[in-house]
Amino acid sequence: MYVFNCILGFLSLFYLLFIGKISSCSSLLYTAEMLFQMIPMNFNAHELSEAAAFLGPFCFSLFILLVLFVCMSMFLTIINDSFGTVRDEIKLNGDVDQHMFSFMFYKFQRWIGLGRLNELQRLEERDGQMGSKYLDPIEHFPNKIDKLLDALNRVYMDQIISKNDLPNLKCFSLMCCHSFQGFDNVIVRLLHRMIYLKELTLYLHIFGGSKFIAGTHLDNEILIHMPQLHTFIFYIASENVIADPTIRISNDDIQRTFTNIEHRQVAFMVDYFEPYKIICRVFSLPFKFHLLEHIGNNIPNIVFNSVTHLKLWDKDAFKYEFFVRLARAFPFLKNLSIHNIIPSFLAHNYYLRDKDWLSIIEYPHLISLDVERTYSDYVENFLNETKSYIPHLAELKVTYYALKIVTKNFTRNETRHNCAGVRQLIVEDPIVYPKDVYCYFPLLSV
Structure with missing residues (x-):
């Protein structure tokens, strides 16, 4: 009975969705297809389960629930917008059911991979979408979701990261105006591959972490791995929450971490914005940003x-x-x-x-x-x-x-x-x- 209800719900969704002639909503099928591709191709279930007995499967389940929530919200939005169009079509066309079921069957074939557009149909579909001067914003929504999931698929879900050195890279610049976490796990690991770098520019605002980024950290984690580096332009702000507000960090404390004679042209700023919030800035002189x-x-x-x-x-x-x-x-x-x-x-x-x-x-x-x-x-x-x-x-x-x-x-x-x-x-x-x-x-x- 449960399966039968799911099938009826699926058919009802197609009825409300496609009877409104929102042809661009067919990209929902590609969204579902992408969802099923993302799970087995980009998630390594074994690694997730090995990471922690509870946390790995838990995070994986949260991701699935999040995607399903987005898709269901998208479906409900489109269905709600289609009610008026369905009512108008039924009034104007007495034979709408036959057209609707044939259209549903054709879309279902495309979804399971049995029906493919030929070149002429692709051109007609593209011309039909481009020919409309004014489009209801709801028609753009499925395509936006497709692009979002595709971006998540390419940027966040890719588990294969190359660890090879970059011998041909001589100059590298990274400027990020928004605060982020993971300096050692992301930025430092990337810079360790650039052993032949000659010019390096960094503009970073790091939130959290176990320590402030200062001279000792830059020398031990970055500069020592770049023997050919001769130009280092940087601005690095470390924002942290301190446990004991009575312990104050001064500019002199930061300056003592810059013992390398090659990096004396630096300046420091230490700001306490709240009793437990501190931002420590170190940057090269003259300031270039x-x-x-x-x-x-x-x-x-x-x-x-x-x-x-x-x-x-x-x-x-x-x-x-x-x-x-x-x-x-x-x-x-x-x-x-x-x-x-x-x-x-x-x-x-x-x-x-x-x-x-x-x-x-x-x-x-x-x-x-x-x-x-x-x-x-x-x-x-x-x-x-x-x-x-x-x-x-x-x-x-x-x-x-x-x-x-x-x-x-x-x-x-x-x-x-x-x-x-x-x-x-x-x-x-x-x-x-x-x-x-x-x-x-x-x-x-x-």
Whole structure:
């Protein structure tokens, strides 16, 4: 009885799916076919069971459940969208059942491999898909799933990794702007194959791990395996959770790990963002990369000429001295994003906010400013021309509430000059701006 119900459910699915004439949904068959191919071809069940008595089969089962969940969600979405089309077809065509069952039988043949498209049919199917100017987004969904599963199949499920050396590789560059885990298991193992490398560039943000990546680790795990290496440009940030917040790591502690005379042109930054969270950065000088993220009050006395994109975040407030050092350290800054909800001064010292600002800070190349996730003080610090000079600001991301406060409902003269060149104003929610906004931002698109 159970098998009979499954067969009826299968036929009902085909009825609802294909009677709607969503021809591109036939790729669901290829999705199912790919699913059955991925399991025996790319998973080694013996190795999974040998890895751990419980964990291997458990992870394998989780994968199967995840794929089945995605497929079932996809089926239900398409079925729900097809109800209206089925009803319309039945009203217009009295002989729809015969056409439907023949179509189901043909699709079933293709699914089990007995029916194949000839060249003419392939061209007709492709022309039919390309000929429609407007496609319902649901018709793209099965193809997207096909591509997703194919990517998972190629990238994550391949168990065969070559371990041979790469004797012809002389130059290698790896830049990853997103944090990841597995530096030793992935990156170091890959670099060990490049024994004849002469130039190496690394930009990495590593999350977790048992230790911070510093001089000793770089020497023992990477550089000692590359005797011909003469150029090493790097930025490596290690983000970790510390068990004991009373134990503090300083720049001097990191510097002592760089005992190799060949690598003295390095700099260090150690930031504590929470009692148990620390980011340790080591990088070569001069700095060669264009992006820095999660930078706090601890800006070193270094000029980062190459940095054009900067993201600031700290648990402590940014004050006048910080922005002075910021402008000096990043003279060619173009995109600045700030995340800090702590006011520059607390309520009892708020009268010092303007007195503390001693001079106008210039940002000659800044074109994009994101102060959406900040206290209104920082919006004031940048838009007020008595505090900041931003001649080329073209994009501003801010909360509409903070913008109204700082500009005094778009009437304040001190903030008018830095807003005059803004062409794109990004606020948290879609809004119809009043006329005063367009008068205050004359270059803003209507």
